[in-house]
Amino acid sequence: MTTPAGELLAGEIRRNGPVSFRRFMEVALYHAEHGYYRRAQRAPSDPFGKHGDFFTAEQIQPVFGILMAARIRQLYREMGEPREFTVVELGAGRREMAEAFSEWRYIPVDLDSGRLPEKFRGVVFSNEFFDALPVEVAVYRDGAFLEQRVAFEDGRFRWQTGGAVHEEVEQYLRRWFPPPEEGRWYEANLEALGWMERIGRALESGYALTVDYGYTRAESVRFPAGTLMGYRRHMAREDVLEDPGERDITAHVNFTALEECGAACGLRRERFETLARTIVTVGEGDQFAAALNSAPAEELRRRMQLKTLLFGMGETYRVLLQRRERAGEPGEKSLK
């Protein structure tokens, strides 16, 4: 017995053989009817809450929104307070940032709503967007990156090692990981590169402000089994194949890939730091008064949220700030 999304995948596998993990993740999370995030928009059993098995909106809002808005206000000032200023949020989900970002023209982008404008000035914000994009999975064996595909046997999804990965995946893995090691698992997030390119094209001036779970090239050595996680955020790559459509799946973000791909698209890294560092930077000016100031009962709740942000998420989530190079500045070059 599997789930409705599982039935679809099993049918596809019966017809055409094992599927790529990217395809598995795409159906499991985003199938129009049975994908986890599509069901999130309908089901009363709130998968968005579940996603946060770790940190739910309840635990971090409104303080997270207030602090991120304060960061964006700093960026707005650094840009000289332009008259035209738009905040685009990628993967806006339930639009929990809408109120915090209401002082600007705000465009929430998600699967069926909102679009990255063709040209604009402002900030592209995202929180846990890149880690939800479908990834390719590979294992390094006998001198080659081999594709880890998903098969269906005896009523269960199982990993199956296929042939050499696609050239684009190979390039990604050679470029943004240290020299490969026998037996290690790797993930390639080609969709993330596509989004960086789109942001680079669309942003005339301004910043990309990305908050996510992830690692740099050098830090990736800590994850010999890759970083796929089921919604309970256990490091169990088998779990991610269970109950497709009923659990979240994430892959940590390779920030070196975002940074270097961004640089090739005219987005220069300004800062890369922990979320705790960003929060302290925006909050220290007024001792967090703007975030905490409220009725006494509410203030206590907000203090707890700030604590969660600083000590719970703060050290594991990273913030990448990239600035759109102005015309004439060095920056854009081909990745090829």
Ligand SMILES: C[S@@+](CC[C@H](N)C(=O)[O-])C[C@H]1O[C@@H](n2cnc3c(N)ncnc32)[C@H](O)[C@@H]1O
């Ligand atoms: C992990 S959720 C994060 C939601 C929200 N930012 C938060 O922090 O709670 C990832 C979001 O990205 C959206 N998403 C995934 N792929 C997308 C795509 N190609 N275009 C737009 N949104 C996408 C999902 O629908 C989902 O709402």
